[in-house]
Amino acid sequence: MENRLYMSSSPHIRSDASTSKIMLDVLISLVPASVAGVYFFGLDAALMIVVCIVSCVAFEYLSRRFLFKRSNTISDLSAAVTGLLLALNLPPALPKWMAIVGSFFAIVVIKQLFGGIGQNFVNPALGARVFLLVAYGTKMTQWTMPRGFNEAVAITSATDALTFATPLGALKEGGELPGYLDMFLGNIGGSIGETSALALIIGGIYLLIRKVITWEIPVIYIGTVAIMSWVLGPGGFLTGDPLYHVLAGGLMIGAIFMATDYTTSPMTKKGVIIYAAGCGLLTVLFRMYTNMPEGVSYAILLMNTAVPLIDRFTVPRPFGGDAHA
Amino acid sequence: MKLFKGGVHPPQQKNTAGMATVAMGVPSVVVIPMVQHLGAPCQPKVSKGDTVKVGQLIGDTDAYVSAPIHSSVSGTVTRVEPMVLTGGKPVMCVEIKPDGLQEVFEGVKPPVVDSRESFLAAVRASGLTGLGGAGFPAHVKLNPPKGTTVDTLIINASECEPYITSDYRECIENTDGIIEGILHVLKWTGIGKAMIGIEDNKPEAIKVLSKAVSGIPSITVHPLHTRYPQGAEKTLIYALTGRQVPSGKLPADVGCIVMNVVSVAFVASYLKTGMPLIKKRVTVDGSAVKNPQNVEVLIGTPLKEVFDFCGGFKSEPGKVIMGGPMMGVSLFSLDLPVLKLNNALLAFDEDESRIPEETACIRCSRCVRACPMGLLPFELDRLVNAKKYEEAQKLHILDCIECGCCTYTCPARRLMVQTIRIGKDFIRRNTKK
Numbered sequence: 129m130e131n132r133l134y135m136s137s138s139p140h141i142r143s144d145a146s147t148s149k150i151m152l153d154v155l156i157s158l159v160p161a162s163v164a165g166v167y168f169f170g171l172d173a174a175l176m177i178v179v180c181i182v183s184c185v186a187f188e189y190l191s192r193r194f195l196f197k198r199s200n201t202i203s204d205l206s207a208a209v210t211g212l213l214l215a216l217n218l219p220p221a222l223p224k225w226m227a228i229v230g231s232f233f234a235i236v237v238i239k240q241l242f243g244g245i246g247q248n249f250v251n252p253a254l255g256a257r258v259f260l261l262v263a264y265g266t267k268m269t270q271w272t273m274p275r276g277f278n279e280a281v282a283i284t285s286a287t288d289a290l291t292f293a294t295p296l297g298a299l300k301e302g303g304e305l306p307g308y309l310d311m312f313l314g315n316i317g318g319s320i321g322e323t324s325a326l327a328l329i330i331g332g333i334y335l336l337i338r339k340v341i342t343w344e345i346p347v348i349y350i351g352t353v354a355i356m357s358w359v360l361g362p363g364g365f366l367t368g369d370p371l372y373h374v375l376a377g378g379l380m381i382g383a384i385f386m387a388t389d390y391t392t393s394p395m396t397k398k399g400v401i402i403y404a405a406g407c408g409l410l411t412v413l414f415r416m417y418t419n420m421p422e423g424v425s426y427a428i429l430l431m432n433t434a435v436p437l438i439d440r441f442t443v444p445r446p447f448g449g450d451a452h453a
Numbered sequence: 454m455k456l457f458k459g460g461v462h463p464p465q466q467k468n469t470a471g472m473a474t475v476a477m478g479v480p481s482v483v484v485i486p487m488v489q490h491l492g493a494p495c496q497p498k499v500s501k502g503d504t505v506k507v508g509q510l511i512g513d514t515d516a517y518v519s520a521p522i523h524s525s526v527s528g529t530v531t532r533v534e535p536m537v538l539t540g541g542k543p544v545m546c547v548e549i550k551p552d553g554l555q556e557v558f559e560g561v562k563p564p565v566v567d568s569r570e571s572f573l574a575a576v577r578a579s580g581l582t583g584l585g586g587a588g589f590p591a592h593v594k595l596n597p598p599k600g601t602t603v604d605t606l607i608i609n610a611s612e613c614e615p616y617i618t619s620d621y622r623e624c625i626e627n628t629d630g631i632i633e634g635i636l637h638v639l640k641w642t643g644i645g646k647a648m649i650g651i652e653d654n655k656p657e658a659i660k661v662l663s664k665a666v667s668g669i670p671s672i673t674v675h676p677l678h679t680r681y682p683q684g685a686e687k688t689l690i691y692a693l694t695g696r697q698v699p700s701g702k703l704p705a706d707v708g709c710i711v712m713n714v715v716s717v718a719f720v721a722s723y724l725k726t727g728m729p730l731i732k733k734r735v736t737v738d739g740s741a742v743k744n745p746q747n748v749e750v751l752i753g754t755p756l757k758e759v760f761d762f763c764g765g766f767k768s769e770p771g772k773v774i775m776g777g778p779m780m781g782v783s784l785f786s787l788d789l790p791v792l793k794l795n796n797a798l799l800a801f802d803e804d805e806s807r808i809p810e811e812t813a814c815i816r817c818s819r820c821v822r823a824c825p826m827g828l829l830p831f832e833l834d835r836l837v838n839a840k841k842y843e844e845a846q847k848l849h850i851l852d853c854i855e856c857g858c859c860t861y862t863c864p865a866r867r868l869m870v871q872t873i874r875i876g877k878d879f880i881r882r883n884t885k886k
């Protein structure tokens with residue numbers, strides 16, 4: 129009997145947190161946004177979600193097995209999370225094969241090439257979205273009408289994709305602006321999962337309750353956008369419409385689900401504050417001073433790449449000692 | 454009151470809190486190692502065939518940082534030889550076959566204490582070492598280095614490790630002994646005041662201690678937030694005094710001496726009877742133990758007999774731990790003896806014992822938020838694994854108190870404490886030269 133005693137270093141008990149449980153919580157938290165996306169954009173959206181999740185998981189499995197000869201990690205569910213996030217960040221009518229290319233880019237190029245989970249330096253779903261924007265710009269900016277706008281539009285078919293302005297596009301190019309309530313509920317043009325602030329906030333609250341994320345990144349990010357968009361308004365100092373900017377575009381999904389990605393956000397509280405404020409500032413600058421309507425993806429990607437630097441300069445002061453540069 | 458940053462809330466499992474201590478009696482054999490403290494090992498003072506009595510000196514040394522060792526039984530010395538204990542290295546041990554009579558050694562009588570020096574000499578002669586875990590000889594602790602001024606004696610009754618209730622039972626069963634011991638220490642060391650720190654999940658102990666110190670202005674009782682590792686020396690001092698012990702310094706450098714509640718009560722009992730440290734109250738618990746309880750055990754008793762006393766195992770134990778589940782040491786054999794610094798013996802069933810598989814760090818920062826020392830555990834883990842010891846040292850790896858919060862909280866099941874220990878060992882070995 130005695131030879132069978134396990135020997136190990138303390139501690140001998142562990143919390144019940146695990147990578148797969150965390151990823152499962154993220155998947156659950158994205159259910160409201162996914163349901164809203166399917167409700168507003170129809171079966172096409174549902175199909176997109178399935179295609180992205182399946183292809184991401186498949187690429188994770190295949191690339192680790194045959195290309196990188198590493199252990200099988202699909203059970204940690206991180207590939208499924210990447211797939212879902214990618215789908216929610218794509219326009220509903222995007223051809224599915226492009227989504228599969230995006231999945232390949234996210235999983236194989238961004239995630240596995242750099243060593244797998246925890247090693248990538250930008251968020252895989254966001255990186256893939258930006259890659260698709262560069263590669264297939266036109267298709268990536270064709271927006272489907274949400275169901276509420278015209279019930280007559282056959283929303284189940286990809287051929288019905290219309291060039292429909294998103295709120296930020298409308299703001300930039302002129303055109304009718306949707307009301308706050310439609311923006312809050314998600315009855316506006318945009319990527320599958322980004323339009324319903326309500327659904328995204330519900331998911332965010334779930335993640336907070338489950339302690340998967342902390343409040344700092346979403347609150348500071350969205351807060352910075354609100355303040356800066358008000359300060360730098362179109363009519364001069366303090367004339368902006370913060371509510372509009374907060375509800376429009378990919379800010380909610382970006383601040384709650386993309387910027388909070390563990391791997392690509394800083395490790396200390398101080399670092400997180402710098403990072404989140406930076407995301408907010410860059411988002412507003414991109415929206416106001418470039419010809420892109422949307423700035424969230426680029427802002428987060430840029431701040432992702434700054435994380436190693438931020439981490440280096442925010443090493444905490446140890447208990448009772450002095451900070452070490 | 455100050456609250457340290459970080460920490461975790463493991464399930465408390467204080468299953469034995471309500472159970473009075475039961476004395477176990479004389480085992481079939483005792484094995485008493487000559488090192489049960491931090492510092493120089495003792496030389497055996499007996500040889501094979503000698504008869505010894507309870508409380509008789511069997512090991513001592515001239516070294517200052519050391520504590521003498523006494524026989525816990527009366528009987529015959531059957532072996533004096535090195536044996537492999539927890540550390541992996543053989544340690545000189547004295548094995549005694551008890552005669553069951555428990556005759557007390559003639560030399561056991563109350564010491565004469567009339568000065569600081571005679572008090573410290575008595576504490577040394579009692580064989581007392583820190584009973585909270587580290588095992589630092591008590592007389593060394595009570596005699597802080599020159600240049601430091603100690604104004605506060607801190608009594609640690611926080612008992613923040615899950616399962617363990619032996620300190621709690623001391624508070625309940627020997628309240629007056631604790632107070633008496635504190636008064637002795639204050640009197641002979643000249644320290645002005647004592648603060649008893651105790652986690653607020655033990656209201657009964659807080660109540661009896663508060664009642665006992667009413668009318669004694671030099672002793673105060675302080676309920677502390679229940680959060681592991683509240684009872685670690687540095688976090689405890691911070692909670693009670695707001696002082697932070699700097700890296701590489703002693704509590705005395707910030708004017709504090711920390712004593713465990715059982716240790717201080719033992720001082721009182723030794724001054725009264727002269728019976729050295731030969732027994733310990735041990736919490737026996739864990740999922741594999743049939744009848745968890747607090748047992749008073751003679752030092753040197755084989756663990757197997759202690760578990761047998763508690764009804765044996767209800768399922769085959771997968772892991773046996775000396776100490777608490779957060780910082781205790783896992784053991785390879787049930788033949789090992791109970792030591793002076795033991796406060797708990799835990800046996801977990803197979804299911805709870807399996808060592809979870811380590812997966813890749815996902816940079817979730819839970820370990821950073823949990824570290825009470827303000828370190829970056831994931832980074833230390835990475836650096837040590839990459840053999841970048843110097844960088845790890847720059848990130849204060851030596852400040853790690855091995856509390857286990859980082860590993861406890863890690864979703865990727867990183868074995869950070871183990872890695873950090875390897876790193877610390879390597880750095881210590883290479884800087885000594």
Ligand code: SF4
Pocket residue numbers: 823824825826827828829830852853854855856857858859860869870873
């Ligand atoms: S690094 Fe050390 S001090 Fe920090 S949580 Fe881990 S074991 Fe505790």
Ligand code: SF4
Pocket residue numbers: 813814815816817818819820821830831859862863864865866867
């Ligand atoms: S808790 Fe584990 S997974 Fe999270 S950052 Fe620390 S080491 Fe990495």
